[in-house]
Amino acid sequence: MENNDRPLEQPIGAREDLPSFSITKETPIGHVLRLGKECEKCGHCCSYGSCYFLSEDIDRISSRLGIPKEEFIKEHLDENIAFNTKVHKAKTNKKPGMPYGECVFFDKDEGCTIHDIKPLHGRVGKGCGEHGQELSIWFMLNYLVNPADPESIRQWAVYLKTHPTIPGGELEQLVKDKELLRKIISYEKLR
Numbered sequence: 459m460e461n462n463d464r465p466l467e468q469p470i471g472a473r474e475d476l477p478s479f480s481i482t483k484e485t486p487i488g489h490v491l492r493l494g495k496e497c498e499k500c501g502h503c504c505s506y507g508s509c510y511f512l513s514e515d516i517d518r519i520s521s522r523l524g525i526p527k528e529e530f531i532k533e534h535l536d537e538n539i540a541f542n543t544k545v546h547k548a549k550t551n552k553k554p555g556m557p558y559g560e561c562v563f564f565d566k567d568e569g570c571t572i573h574d575i576k577p578l579h580g581r582v583g584k585g586c587g588e589h590g591q592e593l594s595i596w597f598m599l600n601y602l603v604n605p606a607d608p609e610s611i612r613q614w615a616v617y618l619k620t621h622p623t624i625p626g627g628e629l630e631q632l633v634k635d636k637e638l639l640r641k642i643i644s645y646e647k648l649r
């Protein structure tokens with residue numbers, strides 16, 4: 459199930475009146491980008507994994523690089539599934555025997571070679587900075603976790619057993635119908 463075709467400038471249900479220090483699922487993308495730590499191109503996150511590329515990111519970045527979209531996808535991205543949502547991710551150069559590797563857009567001297575046009579996931583930050591963890595959760599909730607997909611909700615429920623969330627990311631907030639949520643979690647409602 460695709461869940462990443464939302465307009466990037468205004469997440470669904472976004473409110474403009476939130477104080478800048480409060481990050482919730484509904485925090486508008488403009489606030490989120492301002493709260494994100496300015497990337498210092500230290501390369502840490504890029505050495506152990508890569509960014510998700512949403513549909514809009516792919517259109518924008520392939521166009522800016524002057525590479526046909528399909529060619530860009532084939533050369534630089536892998537298909538990925540996160541919380542049962544199909545989403546692309548930059549390929550990585552995995553080291554032998556290791557489950558992780560450097561992002562293909564990472565250069566040891568230059569850092570991110572697409573820094574000025576990098577995908578939203580990279581602009582939001584991938585966990586670093588004062589609000590890194592909350593912003594990372596914000597990204598997952600708005601682009602990967604799909605409340606309309608029971609399997610996505612079940613996988614998020616498993617994630618929540620060992621991870622925190624931000625306001626709006628609680629299961630009861632994502633699926634407000636308590637009986638429906640019970641059926642989803644108990645596998646009575648499969649899809």
Ligand code: SF4
Nearest residue numbers: 497498500501503586
């Ligand atoms: S997002 Fe953070 S960890 Fe990743 S390269 Fe930038 S400063 Fe380093």
Ligand code: SF4
Nearest residue numbers: 504508509561570580
């Ligand atoms: S796209 Fe850029 S910021 Fe994202 S992981 Fe790759 S090198 Fe790092």
